[in-house]
Amino acid sequence: MVILLGSTGYMGQAFLHAIAERGWPVHAPTRQQLDYTDFTALRSYLASTRPEFLINAAGYTGKPNVDACEDHRADTLQGNTLFPAMVGHVCAGLNIPFGHVSSGCIYSGAKLMVNHELHVERDLTAPEVRKIIDKSPQSIHGFNEADEPNFTFRQPPCSFYSGTKAMAEEAVRVLPQHYIWRLRIPFDHINSPRNFLSKLQYYPKVYNNVNSLSHRGDYVRACLDLWEKKAPFGIYNVTNPGFVSSAQVVTMIQRILKPARPFKFWSDDNEFYAQAAKTPRSNCVLDVSKLLNAGVKMRPVEEALDEALTSWVSAP
Numbered sequence: 535m536v537i538l539l540g541s542t543g544y545m546g547q548a549f550l551h552a553i554a555e556r557g558w559p560v561h562a563p564t565r566q567q568l569d570y571t572d573f574t575a576l577r578s579y580l581a582s583t584r585p586e587f588l589i590n591a592a593g594y595t596g597k598p599n600v601d602a603c604e605d606h607r608a609d610t611l612q613g614n615t616l617f618p619a620m621v622g623h624v625c626a627g628l629n630i631p632f633g634h635v636s637s638g639c640i641y642s643g644a645k646l647m648v649n650h651e652l653h654v655e656r657d658l659t660a661p662e663v664r665k666i667i668d669k670s671p672q673s674i675h676g677f678n679e680a681d682e683p684n685f686t687f688r689q690p691p692c693s694f695y696s697g698t699k700a701m702a703e704e705a706v707r708v709l710p711q712h713y714i715w716r717l718r719i720p721f722d723h724i725n726s727p728r729n730f731l732s733k734l735q736y737y738p739k740v741y742n743n744v745n746s747l748s749h750r751g752d753y754v755r756a757c758l759d760l761w762e763k764k765a766p767f768g769i770y771n772v773t774n775p776g777f778v779s780s781a782q783v784v785t786m787i788q789r790i791l792k793p794a795r796p797f798k799f800w801s802d803d804n805e806f807y808a809q810a811a812k813t814p815r816s817n818c819v820l821d822v823s824k825l826l827n828a829g830v831k832m833r834p835v836e837e838a839l840d841e842a843l844t845s846w847v848s849a850p
């Protein structure tokens with residue numbers, strides 16, 4: 535039996551659906567049913583239910599966006615660092631393997647091959663970097679799991695949210711029998727304020743940057759596959775292979791959904807941060823070789839985007 539924490543959330547719902555599809559027995563207590571943020575309550579619940587595996591899809595995400603975490607720092611720290619550390623220690627104490635939903639937002643930029651050497655470029659909006667991305671996208675390499683996160687309290691600047699997500703990885707990665715599954719900008723075919731494809735359609739102006747993305751259904755399937763295949767424990771970047779700019783995704787939206795509205799873009803970072811954002815945003819490319827080498831299939835990001843837009847629905 536699997537225990538799922540955070541089943542009321544955007545990612546938790548997808549996990550619940552994917553687990554049910556596999557026919558795995560699952561218990562998914564809500565926080566109202568069980569205060570799973572309380573050490574004693576969680577410990578006695580897990581000691582009595584004795585799950586084979588636990589998934590932690592709970593966490594504090596700022597709404598409507600990550601800027602809200604700057605104003606709710608105690609909740610952000612509790613939900614994204616203290617809570618997963620506590621869950622991990624309870625699981626370790628009871629010998630229960632677990633998976634933790636982390637984030638790719640602990641990185642900024644990508645690794646660029648220039649003159650046969652890889653170097654980290656934190657800002658993918660710089661004009662000279664944009665030229666390289668457009669002309670020779672093969673020279674862009676994603677961060678892999680061995681690369682130290684560079685958008686953290688240890689390597690500022692970072693958002694408060696990203697700092698707390700990175701601290702959770704530090705707390706969890708010393709424990710036995712765990713997966714850290716890094717998610718990045720989820721999207722799928724269902725219109726929702728949490729879906730990147732919906733956000734792009736509703737923003738008054740789009741912030742054009744370059745990122746790896748995770749199809750929500752592909753992500754949860756890949757996480758469950760890792761556990762089912764008994765892949766080695768550890769950190770996995772779980773994104774669709776490749777990367778796209780927001781402008782490329784807008785072009786796909788225009789081609790497939792044909793919205794009546796025109797799209798406008800912030801002219802540069804200065805305008806975006808002066809008018810629309812409080813805290814620095816992570817924009818990054820992740821390498822998914824480790825996931826693919828573990829035998830987990832992930833379709834390229836363009837294919838996943840195309841499918842999501844082609845089967846677009848307003849409500850489930």
Ligand SMILES: NC(=O)c1ccc[n+]([C@@H]2O[C@H](COP(=O)([O-])OP(=O)(O)OC[C@H]3O[C@@H](n4cnc5c(N)ncnc54)[C@H](OP(=O)(O)O)[C@@H]3O)[C@@H](O)[C@H]2O)c1
Binds near residue numbers: 542593612635637728
């Ligand atoms: N969505 C994204 O863009 C994104 C990207 C990368 C990583 N992630 C990570 O994915 C995980 C799930 O995110 P989501 O988008 O599904 O979030 P969500 O829709 O906001 O759901 C959050 C879930 O966590 C619970 N929760 C909220 N605050 C909590 C706290 N302080 N302590 C413990 N549990 C708390 C909520 O329970 P209640 O219903 O009881 O409030 C809910 O079940 C998070 O760890 C997030 O950092 C999300």
